[in-house]
Amino acid sequence: MIPAKIEDVFIQITTDINGVILSIDAGKFAEKEFTLHQSVYRSCPFLEGTLEALPYNEPFLIEAMIIHSNSIEYNVDVEIFKREESISVLIHNRTNVYKYVDQLNQKRNDIFFIKREIAEKNKELDRLRKIADKANEEKSRFLAMISHEIRNPLNVILGYSEMIAEENADVQKYINSLLDAGHNLKVIVEDILDLSRIEAGKLELVSEQISITKIVETCIANFYHQQKTKEVKLEYFISEKVPTFILGDSVRITQVLSNLMSNAIKFTKKGIVKIDVEAVSETAENAVLKFVISDTGRGMTNDQVAKIFEEYQQTEINDNRVFGGAGLGLAIVKRLVHAMNGVILVESKIDKGTRFSIEISFKKVVNHTLPQKQKNVEVNFNSLKGRRILVADDDVLNQTIVAHILNKEKTVTTIVNDGLEALDKISKESFDVILLDINMPNMTGEDLMRQRDLFDKLNIDTPFLALTANTSSKDVQRYLSLGFSGIISKPYTATEFVEKIKKVLP
Amino acid sequence: MIAKKVLLVGNFGVGKTSLIRRFVTNEFSEDYISTIGVRISKKEVQYNEQIVKLLIWDVAGTSGNEKIPKAYFLGANAAMYVFDLSREETYIALEENLKMVKELSGLQNITLIGNKKDLLTSEELIAVKNKITVPIDLITSAKDDENVEDAFTLLTAESLK
Ligand SMILES: Nc1nc2c(ncn2[C@@H]2O[C@H](COP(=O)(O)OP(=O)(O)OP(=O)(O)O)[C@@H](O)[C@H]2O)c(=O)[nH]1
Ligand SMILES: [Mg+2]
Numbered sequence: 213m214i215p216a217k218i219e220d221v222f223i224q225i226t227t228d229i230n231g232v233i234l235s236i237d238a239g240k241f242a243e244k245e246f247t248l249h250q251s252v253y254r255s256c257p258f259l260e261g262t263l264e265a266l267p268y269n270e271p272f273l274i275e276a277m278i279i280h281s282n283s284i285e286y287n288v289d290v291e292i293f294k295r296e297e298s299i300s301v302l303i304h305n306r307t308n309v310y311k312y313v314d315q316l317n318q319k320r321n322d323i324f325f326i327k328r329e330i331a332e333k334n335k336e337l338d339r340l341r342k343i344a345d346k347a348n349e350e351k352s353r354f355l356a357m358i359s360h361e362i363r364n365p366l367n368v369i370l371g372y373s374e375m376i377a378e379e380n381a382d383v384q385k386y387i388n389s390l391l392d393a394g395h396n397l398k399v400i401v402e403d404i405l406d407l408s409r410i411e412a413g414k415l416e417l418v419s420e421q422i423s424i425t426k427i428v429e430t431c432i433a434n435f436y437h438q439q440k441t442k443e444v445k446l447e448y449f450i451s452e453k454v455p456t457f458i459l460g461d462s463v464r465i466t467q468v469l470s471n472l473m474s475n476a477i478k479f480t481k482k483g484i485v486k487i488d489v490e491a492v493s494e495t496a497e498n499a500v501l502k503f504v505i506s507d508t509g510r511g512m513t514n515d516q517v518a519k520i521f522e523e524y525q526q527t528e529i530n531d532n533r534v535f536g537g538a539g540l541g542l543a544i545v546k547r548l549v550h551a552m553n554g555v556i557l558v559e560s561k562i563d564k565g566t567r568f569s570i571e572i573s574f575k576k577v578v579n580h581t582l583p584q585k586q587k588n589v590e591v592n593f594n595s596l597k598g599r600r601i602l603v604a605d606d607d608v609l610n611q612t613i614v615a616h617i618l619n620k621e622k623t624v625t626t627i628v629n630d631g632l633e634a635l636d637k638i639s640k641e642s643f644d645v646i647l648l649d650i651n652m653p654n655m656t657g658e659d660l661m662r663q664r665d666l667f668d669k670l671n672i673d674t675p676f677l678a679l680t681a682n683t684s685s686k687d688v689q690r691y692l693s694l695g696f697s698g699i700i701s702k703p704y705t706a707t708e709f710v711e712k713i714k715k716v717l718p
Numbered sequence: 719m720i721a722k723k724v725l726l727v728g729n730f731g732v733g734k735t736s737l738i739r740r741f742v743t744n745e746f747s748e749d750y751i752s753t754i755g756v757r758i759s760k761k762e763v764q765y766n767e768q769i770v771k772l773l774i775w776d777v778a779g780t781s782g783n784e785k786i787p788k789a790y791f792l793g794a795n796a797a798m799y800v801f802d803l804s805r806e807e808t809y810i811a812l813e814e815n816l817k818m819v820k821e822l823s824g825l826q827n828i829t830l831i832g833n834k835k836d837l838l839t840s841e842e843l844i845a846v847k848n849k850i851t852v853p854i855d856l857i858t859s860a861k862d863d864e865n866v867e868d869a870f871t872l873l874t875a876e877s878l879k
Contacts, residue, residue: 257758257760257773258756258758258775260721260723260773261721261722261723261773261793261794261795262723262792262793263793264793265792265793266792266793272789272792273789274787274789274790274792275755275787275789276754276755276756276778276787277755277756278755278756278757278758287754287755310754310755313754314752314754317730317752317754317778318751318752320781321730321731321750321752321779322750324730324731325731325750328805
């Protein structure tokens with residue numbers, strides 16, 4: 213008699229040549245799975261196809277097979293011996309041994325895959341670091357380049373200022389140079405701001421009803437007035453298929469067209485600079501418009517074309533000296549076009565000219581009864597003469613500029629240094645309009661507005677304007693909700709400044 | 719009905735179990751549970767108007783030039799050698815490994831399958847193919863269910879030869 217324990221770990225059976233169980237000879241392992249006169253393949257699928265191929269009268273071992281019993285999986289080793297008319301099969305339960313093999317195997321394989329994953333991650337990190345390094349390098353290059361560009365006009369401004377201080381003659385000439393340099397500096401600074409705004413994803417495109425014809429005409433007209441030499445003819449053509457109104461951002465479209473126009477004019481000494489607009493395709497909701505800005509200027513080589521949209525790229529080293537600006541225009545154009553989900557292409561031939569084409573899909577105006585948004589272009593003829601204006605600004609230079617502009621308008625101007633002083637004035641006198649700088653010591657413009665209930669009846673209806681360089685739509689929204697009637701964004705021109713004030717006057 | 723015994727062999731983790739699961743139960747899992755010993759699945763397939771019962775042996779993957787027990791091949795009608803397109807070490811010694819499987823099994827032809835196509839870009843795939851000198855029968859993805867059925871049809875055809 214075999215001891216119970218051993219009995220449980222094996223079973224020995226005999227089958228016929230086709231795997232039908234003839235007898236169960238010994239052992240009790242998984243005995244329920246083996247029934248006389250039934251096929252052994254049911255519980256031992258590994259024997260199917262194997263038994264037929266077995267050599268005769270030779271012990272045969274197959275390791276690590278699987279048998280299921282009572283929903284438990286067992287790993288077994290199987291010894292087989294085939295005779296003329298019967299086959300004996302001895303099955304050993306080796307689950308315990310294989311359990312360890314299994315664990316070891318799994319560990320080996322897991323470690324392998326983890327190692328691989330780490331290697332991949334490291335590669336990725338390395339790649340990212342290289343990109344970051346490159347970006348950083350680019351930024352430094354950009355900064356170096358920009359500081360250099362800003363220094364130029366700044367030197368001019370400082371130089372002429374000194375000269376003006378020293379002598380009085382030729383003042384007009386010096387002032388003109390100052391203005392040129394200042395203007396140039398403003399373009400550069402605005403370009404940098406635009407570029408960084410777009411890069412930071414802060415560009416907000418508006419979608420309002422606009423007329424492409426009007427935008428193009430205005431653009432042509434602007435350049436027409438600026439054209440000093442009349443050797444370059446400005447032309448435009450707008451296909452009849454272009455819808456009268458579409459939804460888009462007129463400021464940004466104008467910026468794109470102006471940049472390309474100014475570029476074209478810069479590099480064309482003689483000939484034609486032209487804007488063509490056509491409708492490439494149209495559906496009920498959308499119209500794809502194609503703008504082509506072409507010139508007959510000096511053109512570019514293929515290498516130059518390839519780099520044309522990179523930042524601070526001007527085709528010839530000295531272009532920026534000659535033409536002003538920091539060569540940011542085209543980088544901005546490209547980003548703006550992309551922001552509008554458009555594409556821009558450039559073709560150029562040396563000494564023949566350059567052709568920029570832009571395709572943008574615009575939403576069409578579905579409801580034609582929608583009133584066209586009135587751009588506030590008409591000049592306000594109200595006079596500011598005699599108006600009582602309070603200005604609060606802590607910056608002496610700003611105070612001087614504001615005082616200068618307002619004096620010319622013959623207003624009655626009161627200037628104070630911060631919000632507290634302003635509050636004091638407001639509670640004693642009434643004004644026609646009050647201008648508040650936002651960042652002021654003691655009490656900021658915003659703080660002052662939050663105290664509106666302190667303003668007594670003297671200024672209950674007086675419009676307030678914010679003087680600020682914070683012009684994101686979020687900021688503007690906040691100022692308006694605080695009770696400002698509008699903002700005057702810094703930097704401003706005298707005309708803009710005066711117009712803004714006139715607009716809020718009753 | 720005829721039964722045919724076919725084996726899937728190759729490096730560990732190349733996706734043998736996954737190919738069989740996809741083929742037999744149309745399932746896929748990202749988890750990796752490495753096969754121990756041999757697991758057998760059955761599936762009846764139709765090939766040229768005859769029904770064939772495939773006895774599919776999912777053999778534990780090997781590592782390096784570790785040998786597959788010869789006993790497993792007893793009575794085998796066909797074998798598939800699977801490698802992982804995303805892991806060079808699984809196809810670096812294909813020629814040698816195929817020769818070894820042929821010797822062990824006595825089979826003339828081994829169906830050669832490159833799996834995990836989904837992990838490669840088309841350029842990477844071309845680069846991998848260029849590195850492999852033996853003819854590949856099919857490129858599959860158990861994950862995306864690409865060419866899996868076809869791979870087993872090839873294997874069935876081979877088993878009937
Ligand atoms: N992306 C992808 N992963 C796959 C594919 N096939 C299998 N895998 C994954 O690869 C790992 C290993 O798959 P298995 O099918 O267990 O590999 P095996 O060849 O049976 O491995 P061993 O049993 O150890 O020999 C698992 O995590 C699967 O999810 C595939 O086509 N694409
Ligand atoms: Mg497996």
